[in-house]
Amino acid sequence: MAERGKRAVIAALTANSLIAAAKFVAAWLTHSSAMFAEGLHSLADVGNQVLLLVGINRSSRPPDHEHPFGYGKEKYFWSFLVAVTMFFVGSVLSIYRGLEGILNPRQLEDPLVNYVVLGLSLLFEGYSLRVALSEVKQVVRGAWLHGLKEIKDPTLLVVLFEDSAALLGLLLALLGVSLSALSGKAIFDALASILIGLILGAVAFYLARHTMDFLIGRSASPEQCRLIAAAVREVPEVAELVELLTMHIGPDQILVNLSVNFKDGLDTDQIEQAIDKIERNIRQAVPEVSRIFVEAESIRRTTRG
Numbered sequence: 001m002a003e004r005g006k007r008a009v010i011a012a013l014t015a016n017s018l019i020a021a022a023k024f025v026a027a028w029l030t031h032s033s034a035m036f037a038e039g040l041h042s043l044a045d046v047g048n049q050v051l052l053l054v055g056i057n058r059s060s061r062p063p064d065h066e067h068p069f070g071y072g073k074e075k076y077f078w079s080f081l082v083a084v085t086m087f088f089v090g091s092v093l094s095i096y097r098g099l100e101g102i103l104n105p106r107q108l109e110d111p112l113v114n115y116v117v118l119g120l121s122l123l124f125e126g127y128s129l130r131v132a133l134s135e136v137k138q139v140v141r142g143a144w145l146h147g148l149k150e151i152k153d154p155t156l157l158v159v160l161f162e163d164s165a166a167l168l169g170l171l172l173a174l175l176g177v178s179l180s181a182l183s184g185k186a187i188f189d190a191l192a193s194i195l196i197g198l199i200l201g202a203v204a205f206y207l208a209r210h211t212m213d214f215l216i217g218r219s220a221s222p223e224q225c226r227l228i229a230a231a232v233r234e235v236p237e238v239a240e241l242v243e244l245l246t247m248h249i250g251p252d253q254i255l256v257n258l259s260v261n262f263k264d265g266l267d268t269d270q271i272e273q274a275i276d277k278i279e280r281n282i283r284q285a286v287p288e289v290s291r292i293f294v295e296a297e298s299i300r301r302t303t304r305g
Contacts, residue, residue, distance in 0.1 A: 009053055009155055011132070012163060018124060019125065020045075035173060035177065037169075037192075042121075052082060079154035083207040083211065087208075098193030100190075118170055152214070152251040153251040176191060218247065220254050232278050238262060240261040240297075254286065257293045261297040
């Protein structure tokens with residue numbers, strides 16, 4: 001999973017670095033607000049992809065004394081920073097530039113430059129989105145809308161939404177530049193800049209909400225919980241699964257805490273063997289499970305009493 005996310009990030013970083021430079025040059029030459037907004041969009045994407053690479057590298061560190069469960073959740077932290085950056089650098093500045101274009105319109109100069117840059121940008125972004133989609137397809141099963149909600153690796157989700165928003169923003173910029181060039185009114189270019197900013201704001205809000213969910217402590221999927229519960233009940237010594245708690249401690253790491261009622265008459269050695277069976281069954285059913293804590297309900301009641 002980590003390698004899939006890293007490939008998508010590197011592809012997006014390469015494409016957006018080239019695109020950002022071209023867009024700013026075009027904006028400077030033609031005084032296009034929409035092109036400037038797109039330049040900010042691509043610049044924000046470049047910064048975001050650098051943050052994602054930092055998150056990928058730091059989250060792969062092994063557990064230590066201060067972080068016994070590892071650094072897997074750090075990937076969500078850096079992805080949350082990406083969402084914040086996308087909002088303030090991409091969304092707010094694009095809207096501001098669009099409003100400035102409405103209040104102080106400037107006639108576009110040589111729109112052909114914009115057309116060339118936007119055309120090349122569409123090709124680069126299309127390639128980046130294709131890479132992201134190929135990586136996501138290896139993770140998502142079934143319906144796309146439901147599958148996207150179950151993506152645990154934030155880097156894949158961020159790149160996918162960034163590239164999708166980028167393509168939509170490019171089409172809006174192309175429309176705004178074309179309408180302004182044909183009508184001689186710069187307001188269409190400015191309105192395109194505002195729409196681009198609103199799209200970036202919506203994407204940033206969704207990504208922030210998604211990553212915050214995992215930072216707080218997202219449980220395993222319902223299907224994974226069902227498989228874990230079935231694996232526990234397969235053990236003959238288990239009389240009842242009293243409680244099942246799960247939490248993602250990384251994109252590919254799940255912590256499981258069980259409260260189990262064992263059958264009467266089992267001694268300590270038999271309970272230990274039963275716990276070993278439970279752990280083995282769970283890991284076979286859900287390989288993402290990295291930590292398992294089993295609490296014998298009967299022993300807990302005896303201790304409390």
